[in-house]
Amino acid sequence: MHFGACGRTLGGRVSEDRKQGVAKARVCGGMELLFDGLTLTKATVQGPQAGGQVEMRHVIAHVKDHLLTERPDLFVSGETVRPGILVLINDSDWEIEGQLDYEVQNGDVIVFISTLHGG
């Protein structure tokens, strides 16, 4: 997966291994702070079974376990994201993509946007 900054995409070749759900992810809207300033990255996420399908729930768990640097409670709540965090899969609201059950495809771009007050 790719994880990274609003508007900027870091370069990098997406793995050809279809079984591993290689995707891009970006964090924005203030959440960069939880990721030690990280805005865009690429990550390879594995599902529970080697070679099995990878769902959004696994992506969120991966982000929490491997990318988040502080305050996991501000990002996750149970196995999903904290209410108020918007998730886009290939620039589409994850609420119409099946949310946690969405099966991640190779090369998908996942964006997490915080709706924190910026006032």
Added chain:
Amino acid sequence: MPPRICALCKEARAVMKRPKTGQIVCRACFFWVLEEEVHQTIVSHGLFHPGERVAIAASGGKDSTVLAHMMKTLNERHNYGLELSLLSVDEGISGYRDDSLETVKRNQQQYDLPLKIVSYSELYGWSMDEIVKEVGRKNNCTCTFCGVFRRQALDRGAVMLDVQHIVTGHNADDVAETVLMNVLRGDVARLGRSTDISTANEGDSMVKRSKPFKYTYEKEIVMYAYFKKLDYFSTECTYSPAAYRGHARTFLKDLESIRPSAIIDIIHSGEALTIREDVKMPTLQVCDRCGYMSSGPLCKACVLLEGLNRGLPK
């Protein structure tokens, strides 16, 4: 899975689910329907009159950036005939407001609107950084200074711009949160007016304030900014823990995730409340020192300033 089709145009691929209606819509229909809903809010409440000079309170954050973009769009599309400008407050918080004001300055170029920045140092002789140095980082205390000073600062900026009307980016989530906060604090006077779309000429203030996004969900504002690639600033204030409000906000977001209409429902509840006649309300008067509206002989800003200047609040 086949791509889902937009419920409005029935042609394009839907990209988002609207929290207010549950409809799934494509990008173009989303922009259109959101803009036209705000237009309907403006028209049905008669918020503006032709030729009116209106200042957009601009912090560089998502809400005010989307508001500036939308006010400009709607003013041109529907010929409101408004003279728009941007009004920003510089509280003097380094690492936060200095950066967000850079965003506002870019917005000024992008939207081609005049910009006025009023600063706490200039108005009060104290920046927030200096106040924090003086009173320490007791968080509630810091936010009290900032909140009291900001309200007056916007009014004074409006007077400098010769504007009698300020629009703010408060969205439906903010309004619902404020209703909850006022209930939780037992602040009946504020509860009564927290759902008003406009507060006109409160006390001696000659500046009217309106919230065109009163019925607009935060999710849609963020999505609009994201899809339109609007340039906004998204760091929380370095002094802001907002503990109590934070709980109300989390509670509201939790409710919304179960029942999206909760936001609008709370606003409706707030609107329907009437304050019993025998409930004692504060009476507004004019501050002896600065002439600003006040609930006592001295307004809150002057009381706080007096303490600061004497070095009391340590």
